[in-house]
Amino acid sequence: xxxxxxxxxxxxxxxxxxxxxxxxxxxxxxxxxxxxxxxxxxxxxxxxxxxxxxxxxxxxxxxxxxxxxxxxxxxxxxxxxxxxxxxxxxxxxxxxxxxxxxxxxxxxxxxxxxxxxxxxxxxxxxxxxxxxxxxxxxxxxxxxxxxxxxxxxxxxxxxxxxxxxxxxxxxxxxxxxxxxxxxxxxxxxxxxxxxxxxxxxxxxxxxxxxxxxxxxxxxxxxxxxxxxxxxxxxxxxxxxxxxxxxxxxxxxxxxxxx
Amino acid sequence: xxxxxxxxxxxxxxxxxxxxxxxxxxxxxxxxxxxxxxxxxxxxxxxxxxxxxxxxxxxxxxxxxxxxxxxxx
Numbered sequence: 001x002x003x004x005x006x007x008x009x010x011x012x013x014x015x016x017x018x019x020x021x022x023x024x025x026x027x028x029x030x031x032x033x034x035x036x037x038x039x040x041x042x043x044x045x046x047x048x049x050x051x052x053x054x055x056x057x058x059x060x061x062x063x064x065x066x067x068x069x070x071x072x073x074x075x076x077x078x079x080x081x082x083x084x085x086x087x088x089x090x091x092x093x094x095x096x097x098x099x100x101x102x103x104x105x106x107x108x109x110x111x112x113x114x115x116x117x118x119x120x121x122x123x124x125x126x127x128x129x130x131x132x133x134x135x136x137x138x139x140x141x142x143x144x145x146x147x148x149x150x151x152x153x154x155x156x157x158x159x160x161x162x163x164x165x166x167x168x169x170x171x172x173x174x175x176x177x178x179x180x181x182x183x184x185x186x187x188x189x190x191x192x193x194x195x196x197x198x199x200x201x202x203x204x205x206x207x208x209x210x211x212x213x214x215x216x217x218x219x220x221x222x223x224x225x226x227x228x229x230x231x232x233x234x235x236x237x238x239x240x241x242x243x244x245x246x247x248x249x250x251x252x253x254x255x256x257x258x
Numbered sequence: 259x260x261x262x263x264x265x266x267x268x269x270x271x272x273x274x275x276x277x278x279x280x281x282x283x284x285x286x287x288x289x290x291x292x293x294x295x296x297x298x299x300x301x302x303x304x305x306x307x308x309x310x311x312x313x314x315x316x317x318x319x320x321x322x323x324x325x326x327x328x329x330x331x
Contacts, residue, residue, distance in 0.1 A: 017329055079308060180319045187322045241315040244308065 012205045015197040020118060020190070035116040039102045047098075072097050076243055081251040089250055092133070096126065097243040100185065104235035107193055108228050115235065118189035120182060123242075127181035130246040135174075138253030147253070181245060188238050192231045199224035274328035281321035288313040 022031040050065030058066060072094045077086035103122060107115030117123050138147040151173050152166040199220045206217035292310035296303050 075304075075308075079305075180323075183326055184315065184319055184322050187326050191322075191325055237311070241311060244312060245315060248312070 012202065015194060015201055017190075019197060020193075031114060032116045032119045032122070035106050035112060035114065036103060036122060039099070039106065039116065043098055043102055068098060069094055072243065076240075076247045080244065080247045081254060085254050086247075086251075089247065093243050093247055096130070096246060097239055100126065100239040100242055101236055104185075104189060104239055105232065107189060107196075107235060108232050115189040115193055117185055118193050120186045123182045123185040126185075126242070127178040130181065130249065131178040134246070134249040134253045137250060141254060177249060181242060185238055185242055188234060192227075192234055196224060196227055196231060199227060268328075270328040270331060274324050277324040278321050281317050281324075284317035284320075285314055288317060 024030050025034060046061065047065055050061040054062060069090075073087075073090045076097075077090045077093055080086070081089060100117065100123075103116040105115075106112045107118070135147075138151075141147070142150055148170075152169050153162060154165075154169075157165065203217045203220035203224060206213045206220065208214075288310055292306055295306045
């Protein structure tokens with residue numbers, strides 16, 4: 001029976017990269033763009049509501065806002081960059097964390113169901129901002145020559161190793177860092193969304209076949225539910241990883257030796 | 259029905275599956291070390307967690323680059 005299904009004209013078509021392309025809603029504006037604008041509005045409104053009327057005993061919104069801010073400030077900025085130097089970068093890191101989290105979580109929030117960060121443009125811009133910031137800080141702190149000297153020629157190594165080490169260090173800092181930041185976030189969201197789509201489309205297809213196959217559709221739907229929770233966890237984890245790596249790169253540029 | 263099986267699809271995905279073994283083993287080792295570290299010294303959990311997630315992210319980058327190339331190439 002399965003052979004007939006696969007050979008039939010209306011067989012199951014697995015979701016692929018084409019499912020991440022959307023027709024424009026109006027003009028050149030597509031669904032991911034609208035999600036980003038909506039996300040930015042929601043974040044701004046939430047933090048405005050949280051910080052508008054601060055009380056000694058916080059309300060719900062203020063408590064959540066402070067928890068997020070405190071998590072990034074203590075868990076990321078203070079632990080990686082330092083208690084004194086790290087505080088300057090807390091606003092950027094909090095913005096990064098919240099923005100990426102919300103754009104990832106749109107993948108499992110029912111009416112939207114598309115992680116905006118699975119389109120490479122958005123993580124790319126965020127990674128380029130982080131890249132520009134840590135290079136700017138490094139050049140300002142250590143001087144243009146000093147920054148590249150500290151990066152490419154770490155002291156305490158026999159000189160022949162530099163022939164191999166210096167190009168690798170240069171490539172890894174200047175080119176590979178932003179590329180991996182972008183790809184990690186994009187492809188995590190891409191792969192996660194693909195697996196969720198596969199479960200849901202597969203379940204819907206089996207349900208449409210009727211009979212015993214319709215009963216079997218319970219399995220993919222069950223997987224879809226479990227994977228939705230797992231995906232939520234991965235989405236928050238990736239937002240944390242992106243922020244943590246940005247903070248580590250800033251910390252490396254901030255200190256003289258690394 | 260003449261004894262042959264037609265399989266459609268992209269060979270890249272099999273290559274990706276093989277390539278994912280390496281990062282999979284690496285991530286397993288990282289979290290194994292993290293768990294035993296926390297078991298020996300529970301108060302170091304916060305510090306170890308950041309290091310473990312950093313190592314996880316770096317090892318996972320290989321798998322992620324692999325799936326990217328599997329779709330692109």
